[in-house]
Amino acid sequence: MTPAEWESLCDGCARCCLIKLEDEDSGEVHYTDLSCNLLDSAQCRCTHYEERHIRMPDCIRFTPELAATLSWLPDTCAYRLVAEGEDLHWWHPLVSGTRESVHQAGISVRGRTIPVRMIPEDDHEDHVIHWVQT
Template identity: 60%
Template sequence: MTRAEWESLCDGCGRCCLHKLRDEETDRLAYTNVACRLLDGETCQCKDYADRKTRVPDCVKLTPKRVAAIDWLPPTCAYRLLAEGRDLPWWHPLVSGRAETVHEAGVSVRGRTIAEREAGDFEDHVVAWPGRWPPGAKDRRRAG
């Protein structure tokens, strides 16, 4: 797979750009609705993708090897789905042919985030939805 093909797997949902918390004692993962400072909450795109590692040093560059070892990718993530041997869902832009279907299916973070600098304690912003499939994302009849 070329780099361009690999990059095209990203559906543009923005879920991986939400801060996650991990309990040091239990290793349990908690998703928050706090967006990385580079995430545009409306477009669900990185504001500086090319230079993100410089601006946000802990930003993770996904590779096939890393995807296999990461436990925090959302269940809807194409990288995760393919690593698990599953097909891309109907709303994925490579399947639907339209970038907007990720938003229409309720998969993206559009309108559901709080800015990192406005959040205060991230623990106050723990949410479950980034770790779940939205009901509309499961309905294949909505494809088209």
């Protein structure tokens, strides 16, 4: 797969842009409704995509090898599905032919996030969500 083909797998859900908390005892990862400060929540797109790794050093660069090892990726993530040899879902833009299908299917984070800069770090645990499955 070429880099462009790999990049096209992103369905635009922006779930990977949600802040995740890891339980120190169990190692379990919990998603929050807090988003990266670079996320345009209406478009579910990074506002500085080409510079995201400079502006946000902890932003993950997905590769086929890495996607196969990240157990916290949502079970809907195309990178994960392809790494596991599974088919893309019907709402994936490469299947449906439209970038809106991920939003219409209720998979994206559109309208469900708060920029992390708006919430004090001590309150992040209050924002754990359960609508993202891994």
